[in-house]
Amino acid sequence: MGRDLASPGPLRQHRAMDRATPPLAALFLALLLPGCAGIGAAAVRDDAALVAQLTAQADRWDRAIVRKDRAAIEANMAEDFRQIDGAAGVETGRSFVDGLMDPALRIDPYQVEELEVRLYGDVALLSGRTRMTGSYQGKPFESHYRYIDVYVRRGGAWKIVSVQITRVPEPRPG
Numbered sequence: 001m002g003r004d005l006a007s008p009g010p011l012r013q014h015r016a017m018d019r020a021t022p023p024l025a026a027l028f029l030a031l032l033l034p035g036c037a038g039i040g041a042a043a044v045r046d047d048a049a050l051v052a053q054l055t056a057q058a059d060r061w062d063r064a065i066v067r068k069d070r071a072a073i074e075a076n077m078a079e080d081f082r083q084i085d086g087a088a089g090v091e092t093g094r095s096f097v098d099g100l101m102d103p104a105l106r107i108d109p110y111q112v113e114e115l116e117v118r119l120y121g122d123v124a125l126l127s128g129r130t131r132m133t134g135s136y137q138g139k140p141f142e143s144h145y146r147y148i149d150v151y152v153r154r155g156g157a158w159k160i161v162s163v164q165i166t167r168v169p170e171p172r173p174g
Helices: 010-066 070-075 093-101
Strands: 077-084 090-092 105-107 112-120 123-136 139-154 157-167
Touching (some): 010 112, 070 093
Parallel strands (some): 077 157
Antiparallel strands (some): 105 123, 112 123
């Protein structure tokens, strides 16, 4: 005996569901997407606020360095802080701060140029360019370098864990 193709059997029910799926999927997406757009906009606002927060924190740290405020400098640094300097030397947090506190060192106020902040969850990379002037043991110096500061969020607080600087060569005359 043949099957009655006019009656709704399992094959017909499956095909009917296939035809119903696009409208159901469209309805689902229509309900879901506005919420996702709001999440995306909130994330952008949160990122902008975090970039502003980290920029201000880095600026306060720079000013603390200029005025030799040991407590403020150390408050921004993680315990495992490291710096790789322009000559490829590695300094700990203690040696870095001790060097800044040297009475023979004077750093003039400076501006960061080309600041870029990139966020990766609980890690932020702040990079830029600085022309620093001052004196060491009474002799003036000028240092032009690019840097990257690595901040990590631990326990809700952002701390700098690493700094690397690269000297920018002065243009050759000619």
